[in-house]
Amino acid sequence: MFNASISPNDILFMLRGAGVTLLLTFWAVLGGTLLGVAFGLLRATAPGWPSYALGTLLDVFRSVPLLIQLILATAFAPIAGLDWQPFTVACLVLAVYASAYCTEIVRGSILAVPLSTRRAARSLGLTWWDDLTVIVFPIALRVGLPSWMNLALGLMKDSALVLWLGIIELLRSSQIVVTRTQEPLLVLMIAGTIYFLISFPIARLGTWFETRWQVHD
């Protein structure tokens, strides 16, 4: 039927694009989560103007479309004297973008831990740090995990925008194959399937954690 013109090499090419998508997502999620935890902790535990200023700054990253951020960062990096590969710029922009969302997830999850629970912990003589690590984080993790999973899956799809920087990730590699083979529907179906195969295990893992922990609440 209509798959005659797609060669194994085309599939391989797309899989290599999928690898780039995965790598981008990995760095964005890792960087975004680390920054997000640090920022979220600051936002939740140290109110006052630094926290407010940080919140406002992150609001900028949440409200300006990602594509604009990517293009501006690529344009300004050389001007700032930074000789970075497009892939590096893309990872950084995605990570900062992710951190803006992750900060709010972390902040909300920490604030969802009842003050009375924290008081009980402190009244037993637990230090501020013990309270945070042994009581607040484990409870907040259960609260925030679903939102964090959504963020990670969303990032994987949003990462397709870096094709505008000339990076050949899954979507861009699919476009190239479409141009060559003139089989848009089939190619996009394959690309969609690959996206799904990447997301599915992550989503299942999240559900697994949720049900595992739900028993305990």
Add this chain to the structure above:
Amino acid sequence: MIEIEDVHKSFGLLEVIKGVTMNVARGEVVSVIGGSGSGKSTLLMCVNGLEPINSGRILVDGTVVHARETDLNKLRTKIGIVFQQWNAFPHLTVLENVMLAPRKVLGKSRQDAEAVAVERLTHVGLADKLKVYPSKLSGGQQQRMAIARALAMSPDYMLLDEVTSALDPQLVGEVLDTLRLLSSEGMTMIVVTHEIRFARDVSNRVAFFHQGRIHEIGPPEQVIGSPRQPETMAFLKSVL
């Protein structure tokens, strides 16, 4: 001994405690009664340094609670406190809830902490719930777990803040029985409560709080049996 000396405490502009003086000797049980909003909970939280005070001072075994050089975390190991809301750590089993502070704060080994936790939980009648998560417990059981959790630190003092107020009536008795047991063992306690009969039976002294002050304090026969202040009478009438 707990010595509370002319303590004043405000939240912003609202003065909640307006000069409270009270001593609690070793082995004594003092019940604190009084209307909602009169500052009873706030006072308890000042005693273990969860809340700062504006003036006056509080001493626990001679240590000034709000002095800069006081190690509050160390002081708090002497003072067990149980609140009105059940403050179980939901992600830990009953046993883990009780073992946590002995391990983290007192640095006990797992075996030692577990031995103490099992002993305290047995004491409050929860020996069969060790591996259960708190959400599977009734309110009364959660409250007894909170008491065991405080007792696992081997405190010299117990502060109890309306520990039965959030419970269904049929669960109040089991928690009060646990407190009676503690007092019979000589535990020093400040018990904020609306259970007047319990206060009368168990306390050495009763303090009636009114608008941030101790309005009347004395043995239960006096404060509950034949109160001198009209406000005390009115309050007792409203809760009995």
